[in-house]
Amino acid sequence: MALNVHQLHIFYTVAERGSFSAAAQTLHMTQPAVTMQVQALEERFGTKLLNRTTKKLELTEAGYRLLPQARKAVELMRDTDVLMIKFIENLKGRLQFAASLTIGEYVLPRLLGSFLRRFPEVSVDMKVMNTTEIIEAVAHQGLDFGIIEAPCDVPGFDTEPVMNDELMLVTPTNHPFASRTEVTLAEVIAEPLVLREKGSGTRQIMEEELLNHGVTEEQLRVVSEFGSTGAVKSAVEAGLGLSIISMWTIKHEIALGLLKPVKISGVSFRRQFFAVRLQSSLLPIPAAALLHDLRELSHEQ
Template sequence: MALNVHQLHIFYTVAERGSFSAAAQTLHMTQPAVTMQVQALEERFGTKLLNRTTKKLELTEAGHRLLPQARKAVELMQETDEMMIRFIGDLKGRLQFAASLTMGEYVLPGLLGSFLRRFPEVSVVMKVMNTTEIIEAVAHQGLEFGLIEAPCDVPGIEAQPVMDDELILVVPTGHPFASRDEVTLGEVISEPLVLREKGSGTRQIMEDELLRHGVSDTQLRIISEFGSTGAIKSAVEAGLGLSILSMWTIKHEITLGLLKPVKIKNVSFRRQFFSVRLRSSLLSIPATTLLHDLKELSHE
């Protein structure tokens, strides 16, 4: 009997997720079906791969030996899907994912327009959430993948960089900083700030970089926090305060002369956007194609 790659994927998912029930949720299968496939794999090899107890699931020695090979099989299946779709150029199905605010509102709309013109038989459902919410949805709520604005170090989640970005200080055109190319961090600390909410990737990147320079968020004059970048831009335009935002989000306002980007001396808020998914999951072909297009856009 030929080795069943699907069974290897199921075994790998069970091992990564730590339980049959969690694997079933990830694979969109029933728990008995997952158990049956693992048992069939054990029967093929003539040995136990998993020790099942009431408290936890543990790999046997044979299971430990098989796990890296199962991982290679899963990765090869993913690579094969990606290669063939690029060759055939035909795509159908439903693409459902979540994106952080910057990605969802400012980067993806143009890309998705081009994507859907190329693949008119694909339907897209995109939810916009902050980074923390997206990681939770991928880890525990069955979301296929997400696009976030900060690194992710959560067990069982695989994060891969897809695009580069830079955050920059943004001031209204009538502000004294607007006539300067560069200001000091000390000058920025003394100014009122309008920022994204805690839990957003933009806020996390800003705080991490400021901490590297010995500045905590308690030292900042934060007068308002918003969950919307659009609201922040309007507040800055109205003179409520300054902000630190992604260059992707302010291109239109810069062109219209409504906002001015200003460099902070010796401070760089460079970051990457990441795709996140369960390490044990196989992405759909529409998902792998969209992520490939994102990486290509970053290199243009």
Template sequence: MALNVHQLHIFYTVAERGSFSSAAQNLHMTQPAVTMQVQALEERFGTKLLNRTTKKLELTEAGRRLLPQARKAVELMRETDEMMVRFAEDLKGRLQFAASLTIGEYVLPRLLGSFLRRFPDISVDMKVMNTTEIVDAVAHQGLDFGLIEAPSDVPGILAEPVMDDELVLVAPAAHPFASREEVTLEEMLAEPMVLREKGSGTRQIVEDELLRVGLTDAPESKMRIISEFGSNGAVKSAVEAGLGLSVLSVWTIKHEISLGLLKPVRVKDVDFKRQFYSVRLRSALLPIPAAALLGDLRELSHEK
């Protein structure tokens, strides 16, 4: 049978107060109920904890051994209660953060509704910026935390992986690539490209992977980049219109794929997989509502 912490609390109060009647008043219990709980504790340990005389109440040797442990248990319960009260208080107010475009426009809307239903006392203030701007805001402008699409090596910034993502080559429905599951890197480089702007996490992942597979010169010099846009929506519209191909997160094109407007195509021997990261100052604590939101993001990643 598990040790009853409530009984330890009663024993501790009796020992500290020096009488059953005083302990009963303090605990808002009847004296017989207090006596019964102490007796139950004695039966569990198979030894007397208190000697009851007509004049005073004395601890036995077993009682003296138990008292410090009972005190620790009572203090732990009190600390736990205070911690949970603070936790409940912290899960109120405004949660301010920034998210990169892919996360802010396509990932977070999938879970913010359920998150706010779970925590109705929280209001969310989310700014949508690119990865470079978010890291700068955390490092220099007092932003609590952000969600970005590429790792950061800025001094003083802690970047922690939150969820997985994959980028794919995207072609319009009428393009010859749309009927294929895979193309070569050389075929991709021969096509006109419409990309996100410099500084975006999506653009950085594309360039980093092209360097990894052997494009030793600047990757943008090897691609036929005809346009750059500051939003995923603008890039998708340009691809749909036949302006060129692009590389985008699978999160951003679910709707267009379902409508048959865009087709994802894999590039042979090229891996555009990445992780999304949370960023904050190494010297700062993550707000409790932020920790709860990041937990939901990790769960969503597992469901994807």
């Protein structure tokens, strides 16, 4: 019997997730089906690969030796998917993933439009949630991947940059700054600011970059904080103050002449968006194709 790459993937997933039930969830299979495939692999090699106890699952010596080979097989399958995506003409299936607030509300809806026009038989189920919820959903609720605003270091997860973003100072169009292409950091500090709440990815990037230029949070004139980018934009439009937010979020307002982005001299609020997925997972082709498109878009920027 020839070695079954699918069985190697199942074995690798069981070993990484630590149980047959968790592996079944990741693989979108039933638990008995996962058990049967691992048993078939054990029969092929004539040895036990896993010791099953009531408390936990442990690799045998043979299982430890097989694990890196199984990992290589999974990586080869991923690389093959990436290689072949550029040749896809017809794509069907369901995309199930999650995105953090800024990405889910402002970035992906625009990008998904062109993707779905190319592949009209693909359906999308996108959940908008915070990073902690995304990690939980990918790990335990069967989502294919998540897109978040900062890298995460969670055991069992792979994180890769997929898109670029830049935060910009934003003013109402009747503000004196709106007639200029560039202002100084000292001028910005003197202005009232309306910002995203502390702990948000946008606020974190802003504070870190300002600190690099010797500006602490206490030096800022923060007059209001909001839990959503939409509220921040409305506050800026109403003249409550200026803000520093993602360029992705203000494209509509710029087109309507409601807001104006202005560069701060010598300051760059650049960041990346990251895709997170389980190390043991093989993405469905629709998911792999979407991530490929996001990477390509990032390279064009």
